[in-house]
Amino acid sequence: MCGIVGYVGHRQAVEVLLEGLRRLEYRGYDSAGVAVVNHRLQVVKTAGRLPRLEAMVASRPGVDGFVGIGHTRWATHGAPTDTNAHPHLDCHGRIGVVHNGIIDNFAELKEQLAARGHRFRSDTDTEVVAHLLEELYRGDLAACVRQAAARLRGSWALAVVSSDEPGVVVLARHDSPLVVGVGDGELVAGSDPAAVLRWTRRMVYLHNGDVARLSQEGIQVWDGSGRPVLRPEQEFPWDARAAERGGYPHFMLKEIHEQPDAVQNTLHGRIRADRLEVDLQDAGVDRAWLSGFQRVMVVACGTAWHAGLAGQGLLEDALGRPVWVELGSEFRHRPHRVDERTLTVVVSQSGETADTLAALREARRRGSPVLAIVNVEGSTIAREADRVLYTRAGPEVAVASTKAYTAQVVALALLSALAAGGEVERRRVQELLQLPQRLRQVLEQEPRIREVAVQLAASEHAFYIGRGLDWAVAMEGALKMKEISYIHAEAYAAGELKHGTLALIEEGRPVVALSTQRALQAKMLGNIQEVKARGARVVGVT
Numbered sequence: 164m165c166g167i168v169g170y171v172g173h174r175q176a177v178e179v180l181l182e183g184l185r186r187l188e189y190r191g192y193d194s195a196g197v198a199v200v201n202h203r204l205q206v207v208k209t210a211g212r213l214p215r216l217e218a219m220v221a222s223r224p225g226v227d228g229f230v231g232i233g234h235t236r237w238a239t240h241g242a243p244t245d246t247n248a249h250p251h252l253d254c255h256g257r258i259g260v261v262h263n264g265i266i267d268n269f270a271e272l273k274e275q276l277a278a279r280g281h282r283f284r285s286d287t288d289t290e291v292v293a294h295l296l297e298e299l300y301r302g303d304l305a306a307c308v309r310q311a312a313a314r315l316r317g318s319w320a321l322a323v324v325s326s327d328e329p330g331v332v333v334l335a336r337h338d339s340p341l342v343v344g345v346g347d348g349e350l351v352a353g354s355d356p357a358a359v360l361r362w363t364r365r366m367v368y369l370h371n372g373d374v375a376r377l378s379q380e381g382i383q384v385w386d387g388s389g390r391p392v393l394r395p396e397q398e399f400p401w402d403a404r405a406a407e408r409g410g411y412p413h414f415m416l417k418e419i420h421e422q423p424d425a426v427q428n429t430l431h432g433r434i435r436a437d438r439l440e441v442d443l444q445d446a447g448v449d450r451a452w453l454s455g456f457q458r459v460m461v462v463a464c465g466t467a468w469h470a471g472l473a474g475q476g477l478l479e480d481a482l483g484r485p486v487w488v489e490l491g492s493e494f495r496h497r498p499h500r501v502d503e504r505t506l507t508v509v510v511s512q513s514g515e516t517a518d519t520l521a522a523l524r525e526a527r528r529r530g531s532p533v534l535a536i537v538n539v540e541g542s543t544i545a546r547e548a549d550r551v552l553y554t555r556a557g558p559e560v561a562v563a564s565t566k567a568y569t570a571q572v573v574a575l576a577l578l579s580a581l582a583a584g585g586e587v588e589r590r591r592v593q594e595l596l597q598l599p600q601r602l603r604q605v606l607e608q609e610p611r612i613r614e615v616a617v618q619l620a621a622s623e624h625a626f627y628i629g630r631g632l633d634w635a636v637a638m639e640g641a642l643k644m645k646e647i648s649y650i651h652a653e654a655y656a657a658g659e660l661k662h663g664t665l666a667l668i669e670e671g672r673p674v675v676a677l678s679t680q681r682a683l684q685a686k687m688l689g690n691i692q693e694v695k696a697r698g699a700r701v702v703g704v705t
Contacts, residue, residue, distance in 0.1 A: 165263040166190050166235040167341065168358050169322040169332040171377045172349025176200075176231035177220055179351060183358040184213055184233050189414055189560045190355070192235035193243035198250040198259035200329045201228035206259060208248040230330055232322040234261035240269070241286025251290040253297035254282050258325045260296065262289040263354055264318035264339040272314070292321065300325070305376040308333045309389055312374065318517060320354055334375040340515040340543065343367040343375060343382055345396055350377045356399055356539075357560060364399040368541045397541050415561035415647070420606055423599040425566035428555040429573045430595060439589040441581040446552040448534065453582045456506040459486040460531075462494055462522040463510035466564040466642065467571060471510050472635035474575025481583035491518035495525055503530040508578075511535070512559055512567040514542020523547060536574045538567055552578070563646050568639060573598070615702055622673050625650055626664075628657040628694070629677035630687060637677050657690035670698030677704045 166187030170179040180197045195216045196208025205226045207219050213235070220226055234249035241247040250259040266272070269288035272295060277283060281294040292311060300307045304325050312319075312335050320339035324332055334341050334352055344351040344359030344366055353359045356366060369375055372387025373394070386392045411417035435442055443449070459478060461471035471488040479486040489499075491509075501507065507526040511519045514537035523533050523544060535548035538556050545551045554570035573595065580591035619625065625644055627637035637654040644652035655664050657676070668674065674694045678687040691701055 165237055165354070166192065166358065167261055167263055167320055167322050167352070167354040168233040169231070169334065169352035169377065170349070171230050171330065171332050171379065172346065172351070173229060174349065176228055177226050179362070180231050180233035181213070181217055181220070182361060183351065183353055184216075184235050186357045186361065187235055187353070187355060188213060189357075189562055190235065191237055191562055193238050194245070194248035195233070195235045196248045196250055196261075197226075197231055197233040198261075198324055199226055199228040199231035200259075200324050200326060202329065203326050204252065204256055204259050204324065206250055206252065206256075208245065208250065210243045210245050210248060228329075230324060230332060232259060232261050232324050232332060234322075239265060240288045247285045247287050249287075249289060251285060251287065251293045253293045255297070257327055258293055258296050258300065258323065260289060260293045261322050262292060263320040264337075266291060266315055266319065267317035268315065269317075288317075292319075292323075296323065300327070302327070304328045304331055304333050305374060305383070305385070308335050309374045309385060312337065312372075322352060330378050332377040334369065334373075334377065336369050336373055337371060338517045338520070340513070341369045341373075341375075343369065343377065345382070348379075350382060352377065357558060360399065365396050366399045366541065367394045367396055368543075368546075369394065370546070371543060400540060413561070415563055415565060418559060418561050418565045421557065422566045422569045423602040423606070425554075425556040425570045426573050426602060427599045428557070429570045430577070430599075431555070433577055434592055434596065436592075436596065439592040441577050441588060441592060443552065443577065443581055446534070447550040448552065448578070448581070450581055450584055453482065453506070453578070456484075456532075457504040458484055459506045459508060460499070460501060460526070461486065461488045461508045461510065461575075462491050462519060462526070463488070464491045464516050464518050466568045466639060467510040467512065467516070467519070469635060469639040469642065470568050470571035470575065471508075472638065473572045473632060474579065475635070476632055477576055477579035478582065481579040481587065489522070491516065491520075491522040494518075494522040499529075501526055501529045501531045503532070505531045507531045507533045508575075509533060509535050509544060509548065510537075510571055510575075511542075511544050512538045512554075512556075512564060512571070514539045514544040516544070520544055520547070536571055538570070563643060569602075618700075619650070619673050619702070620648070622650055624667075625652040625673040625675065626668070626694075626699075627652060627654040627675045627677070628660065628687075628690060629654075630657050630683045630690075631680055633677035633679055633683070633687075637675070640675060640677075657687055660690055660693055665693060665697065668694050668697040668699050672699050673702065674699040675702045675704065679705060 168183030170176045194210040249261040266288040269291045318338035321335040344363040346363040376383045533548045556570040627641040629637040641652040641654040
């Protein structure tokens with residue numbers, strides 16, 4: 164989850180770069196750096212947090228210019244050190260590169276370049292790109308980047324500057340997103356619209372394989388075949404304030420409290436309240452289309468996969484035919500009977516999840532129509548799917564998903580209600596219409612929830628148990644506990660406790676027990692008694 168910012172315009176570039184990087188801090192990072200172009204490349208980079216980089220920039224007079232690139236890095240190749248921080252330079256310090264992704268063939272390229280006399284300073288895969296560009300450069304930076312990209316394998320979003328072309332930033336993307344914000348006399352690039360929204364809502368989304376040249380003359384784009392193309396401007400649906408904390412201590416808490424509105428937005432215009440019917444015409448989906456498939460496959464990663472698991476039972480019950488849920492990262496490596504009779508539903512908040520995108524392309528290659536459930540308009544998955552159901556959850560800044568997950572589950576519930584029709588559809592619509600208010604009632608219990616959290620905070624391990632739909636939700640709860648608190652947590656189907664897992668329940672061990680389905684309550688009570696008998700401290704969610 165590295166962050167990239169690039170700038171060409173009339174402002175001091177370093178100010179824009181630092182502000183853009185601040186807006187990407189939510190992605191996590193362990194080092195940061197900027198390169199500003201004047202008559203030479205001025206590079207400032209450091210391990211650690213952005214305030215350290217800002218202090219270094221402030222202490223170095225002369226870091227000025229109207230063109231530059233910036234980066235926040237999570238270490239992959241090489242430890243988080245000053246040397247391994249981006250940007251990386253060629254041998255003569257004339258070309259600077261920042262990079263998101265992984266260059267799979269970097270070792271092979273590095274060996275070849277070193278044999279030809281290139282001197283490497285870092286342990287990163289990214290530095291290979293800088294030296295490759297140095298070797299290929301013949302006076303046209305954009306052409307040089309296109310040639311270099313043809314020799315790379317893996318995934319990348321690149322931003323490149325050169326002191327030989329001081330008014331230019333060149334971008335390239337392959338399986339890693341990049342967007343260009345178009346302002347008045349300025350262009351701001353970012354790996355995420357959040358980095359750009361401070362200055363403009365007019366966005367140009369680069370497609371896979373694109374190379375773009377940013378200058379005072381505007382933006383030029385070439386596709387993966389090297390042909391000039393025009394990528395349209397799109398008005399971004401959220402303003403800068405939507406991506407700010409709004410008085411909350413951190414983004415995750417803000418987005419937890421935005422869940423009622425996010426769900427309301429997902430439902431808006433998709434329910435005929437007078438008839439208690441679902442209307443998904445905006446996504447191009449109706450009951451006849453859904454009923455035309457023999458089976459449904461849901462593909463997603465991480466939290467979106469958990470949303471898919473929550474929706475699986477709803478869809479299977481509504482359609483009366485098989486529904487299975489696949490991890491995007493595993494889909495390509497397993498044989499599947501996916502064909503034109505299979506509906507593939509891909510779920511992604513960003514619409515840029517690389518493994519999910521790869522699964523989408525493989526499903527389409529096999530003839531399967533694809534319905535995307537995504538949050539970000541104009542994203543790659545939204546563009547490549549046959550039909551799109553937008554969740555409209557608003558910008559998700561916290562890395563740990565909250566409102567996006569809830570909105571995804573609601574989108575799948577809408578889909579299942581439409582597929583079911585009749586009394587089932589009407590009953591589910593009634594329940595969905597009540598959901599925003601019920602979410603507000605849950606959030607009003609924050610003081611009580613805080614008390615429980617304080618009791619759990621000293622634990623080293625926790626378990627989550629549930630049955631059916633609750634098991635799917637338990638998996639997401641355990642993921643959140645690990646992701647946010649670094650407390651080890653595991654989720655189990657409650658009926659599986661007797662098959663060995665009970666041995667891990669010790670005196671005082673926290674067990675979060677989910678029981679929201681009336682038909683399964685008696686079974687769940689038995690499972691709760693099992694863990695209580697072994698001294699567990701049970702937190703019930705019902």
